[in-house]
Amino acid sequence: GAGVSQTPSNKVTEKGKYVELRCDPISGHTALYWYRQSLGQGPEFLIYFQGTGAADDSGLPNDRFFAVRPEGSVSTLKIQRTERGDSAVYLCASSSSGGPNYGYTFGSGTRLTVV
């Protein structure tokens, strides 16, 4: 596609529910990244995919968070038993070089609100 697409743009869910956030990267970009941005802070790394595999998932805060990229393009971030502290903007980015050292192209984000 023309850019990184994230859906939904907004998601309101009740505490304890399960949510899925989708990212469709730029066609041909092998590297895909998930970040989380809380109010007043910069993006915080969650997980990085190189192709289908998670190359680094050290930023996932706990085992309620999981992400997949089964065919090496679209990725889904899954959050189980959501908590109010999970409320944030979840950003997806992709990169053509296979690494971050040439910069990211970001999506517009999914604003998750847990009530």
Place this chain on the structure above:
Amino acid sequence: AQRVTQPEKLLSVFKGAPVELKCNYSYSGSPELFWYVQYSRQRLQLLLRHISRESIKGFTADLNKGETSFHLKKPFAQEEDSAMYYCALSTNAGKSTFGDGTTLTVKP
């Protein structure tokens, strides 16, 4: 561990004045540094990369390894430069570390 610090949350200058947004980092290896910008109601986008030593929209940034800084500068600020600016550090390990951002307001 890597860390990026942007000491100014808010910065306000008048149109035509010089502007400098500060960024300091800590990292034991050789980092790649970036500036990202987010204009109102737009997505976060790459402004410039240290690796390419480029000037974008009149902005430049010089990596000072001695002071571990990567300040963003523009000699004559324009109203359309008003935005949120993030400094970021990347390593070959894959992930990037972002500062908490500086909101720049350019007054007419």
